Amino acid sequence: MKKILILGYLIHLLLFTIFSYFFVDPNLIYLRNIYTGFAFDYRGITTFIYSLFILSFFIFYFLFLRLAGKRLINQKDLIILITVTIASLLFSYPALVSYDIFNYIATAKVSFYYLENPYLIMPIQFANDPLLLFMQAANKTALYGPFWILLTSFPFMLGLGQFLITLFSFKLLILVFYLLTLYLMYKFSKNTEVLIMFALNPLVIFESLVGTHNDIVMMFFVLLSLYLFKNKKILFGIVFLLLSIFIKFATFFLIPVFIYLLIQKINKKEVNWDKVFLLASISMFIIFLLSSFREEIYPWYGIWFLVFIPFIKNSLLKGLYISLSLGLLLRYIPYMYLGTYFGPTPTLKIILMLIPVFLFLVYKVIIKTISSKSI
Amino acid sequence: MFARHKFIIVIIIFLFCVLTSSAFAKSEYVLPYPSTMPGSIFYKVSLVKEKVMQYWYFGNFGQFFYNLKQSDKYLVEAKTLFEYNQYLLGFQALQKSNKYFLKTKPYLIKAQSEGKDISENSNMLSDAALKHAEVLTDLQGRLPKSFVWTPERDKPTNLNLKKTIEESIKIRERYL
Numbered sequence: 001m002k003k004i005l006i007l008g009y010l011i012h013l014l015l016f017t018i019f020s021y022f023f024v025d026p027n028l029i030y031l032r033n034i035y036t037g038f039a040f041d042y043r044g045i046t047t048f049i050y051s052l053f054i055l056s057f058f059i060f061y062f063l064f065l066r067l068a069g070k071r072l073i074n075q076k077d078l079i080i081l082i083t084v085t086i087a088s089l090l091f092s093y094p095a096l097v098s099y100d101i102f103n104y105i106a107t108a109k110v111s112f113y114y115l116e117n118p119y120l121i122m123p124i125q126f127a128n129d130p131l132l133l134f135m136q137a138a139n140k141t142a143l144y145g146p147f148w149i150l151l152t153s154f155p156f157m158l159g160l161g162q163f164l165i166t167l168f169s170f171k172l173l174i175l176v177f178y179l180l181t182l183y184l185m186y187k188f189s190k191n192t193e194v195l196i197m198f199a200l201n202p203l204v205i206f207e208s209l210v211g212t213h214n215d216i217v218m219m220f221f222v223l224l225s226l227y228l229f230k231n232k233k234i235l236f237g238i239v240f241l242l243l244s245i246f247i248k249f250a251t252f253f254l255i256p257v258f259i260y261l262l263i264q265k266i267n268k269k270e271v272n273w274d275k276v277f278l279l280a281s282i283s284m285f286i287i288f289l290l291s292s293f294r295e296e297i298y299p300w301y302g303i304w305f306l307v308f309i310p311f312i313k314n315s316l317l318k319g320l321y322i323s324l325s326l327g328l329l330l331r332y333i334p335y336m337y338l339g340t341y342f343g344p345t346p347t348l349k350i351i352l353m354l355i356p357v358f359l360f361l362v363y364k365v366i367i368k369t370i371s372s373k374s375i
Numbered sequence: 376m377f378a379r380h381k382f383i384i385v386i387i388i389f390l391f392c393v394l395t396s397s398a399f400a401k402s403e404y405v406l407p408y409p410s411t412m413p414g415s416i417f418y419k420v421s422l423v424k425e426k427v428m429q430y431w432y433f434g435n436f437g438q439f440f441y442n443l444k445q446s447d448k449y450l451v452e453a454k455t456l457f458e459y460n461q462y463l464l465g466f467q468a469l470q471k472s473n474k475y476f477l478k479t480k481p482y483l484i485k486a487q488s489e490g491k492d493i494s495e496n497s498n499m500l501s502d503a504a505l506k507h508a509e510v511l512t513d514l515q516g517r518l519p520k521s522f523v524w525t526p527e528r529d530k531p532t533n534l535n536l537k538k539t540i541e542e543s544i545k546i547r548e549r550y551l
Binding site for chain 2 (some may be wrong): 120
């Protein structure tokens with residue numbers, strides 16, 4: 001049964017990888033041979049297939065969580081599941097619903113090929129660059145921190161000037177950090193079940209292994225910092241926290257948590273790590289919500305608080321985060337179907353995001369009512 | 376008879392407009408607001424910032440923008456100081472503006488040799504040159520030809536304002 005489930009999961013991932021190529025941009029000259037235009041010409045069918053994939057991703061997720069809860073998934077199974085996931089999705093097309101990977105490449109090119117300051121010079125300044133044909137933020141200077149730009153020098157150099165190799169090198173970089181995060185989580189928790197909760201969460205998989213967003217890198221360095229604090233390597237802990245902040249700035253809002261850790265250390269008091277992770281997740285959840293004031297809530301921001309899910313004991317919060325991760329993936333549906341960011345799209349995005357959260361809360365209320373009546 | 380007079384008046388107005396207008400077309404280029412002026416404590420800070428920013432604006436495009444920005448800043452500073460009859464400081468600011476302006480084009484040429492498309496930045500430089508020339512031409516008409524600046528307990532300095540402004544305009548005309 002377990003083997004069939006894993007095989008089914010593998011087939012599902014491979015089909016999703018194929019589906020991702022329906023979204024190849026018409027201007028992406030490097031993939032012209034496999035361009036179909038399907039996602040743009042058949043929006044209804046594409047949205048339907050996408051919704052089915054999201055649903056099936058979550059069904060697999062809950063099945064694996066259930067098996068893990070019954071201790072039917074051991075460490076070896078988990079390694080197989082993660083291997084299957086990364087091996088299949090490494091080759092998926094990353095710009096399914098977000099073009100951020102092209103921005104990463106363009107920023108790296110401005111820095112390491114054109115040798116210009118990416119915080120001053122926009123990619124659009126290089127009028128003949130082929131990246132301008134398909135990237136969507138050519139008129140913006142670098143949006144991310146200097147440490148992220150420095151990290152991107154590795155996949156950029158590895159690409160040897162070839163776009164497709166560069167593209168998959170960037171995917172590889174994120175994949176490495178996804179694995180490092182899982183390793184660190186395991187070092188913290190030594191628990192397979194809780195690891196599955198993060199490792200196979202569809203939002204985490206989708207935004208890290210498919211969409212190639214750097215949020216997982218930022219959160220890895222925060223976890224590493226906490227790990228070092230736990231092992232009393234305070235100075236290194238602070239350094240890695242700063243590195244995390246210099247990736248995407250959002251983890252700046254974890255500073256109060258680290259101040260709490262420092263105070264406990266100075267007072268030689270025992271640190272309540274459950275409390276630390278809870279506070280960290282809530283801090284990141286608040287900044288996630290506040291991001292709507294800056295621009296909008298992007299689905300990949302969910303990784304900010306999902307990283308702490310394996311360490312949270314509160315089932316209500318866990319359920320809230322998981323239901324929100326489903327809602328965040330549903331946010332893509334309005335644009336996918338309507339092809340516009342305007343009109344009803346913004347409202348529909350909010351409604352779709354909140355539906356799973358609402359259903360989860362209703363479910364919780366019903367369960368609580370039933371249990372209180374039975375008492 | 377009345378029609379002939381009307382014709383002469385029109386001709387006179389036309390000639391007046393043509394002869395008194397600037398030799399340069401109007402530029403859309405926008406110069407910055409005046410920043411801190413010499414004498415202010417913040418001015419020294421701005422000088423330090425200027426030095427530091429030189430390294431932040433790395434790369435040939437970066438250096439082009441840096442030099443153009445500094446040239447703009449010092450031109451506005453010179454104009455403001457001249458308007459307040461601070462001729463020596465204005466004179467020095469204008470010389471700094473010239474120094475920076477002269478450095479812009481070589482960086483564009485270097486960028487071009489690296490295969491970068493410089494057409495947009497070249498147009499920007501031409502627009503900037505035009506705007507600078509407009510400002511300088513305006514100043515030329517308002518300033519004395521020369522001025523002897525006599526500071527307290529120091530030797531007087533003869534400032535050849537006319538010549539310096541003419542040279543400054545010539546520098547800009549090279550990049551038009």
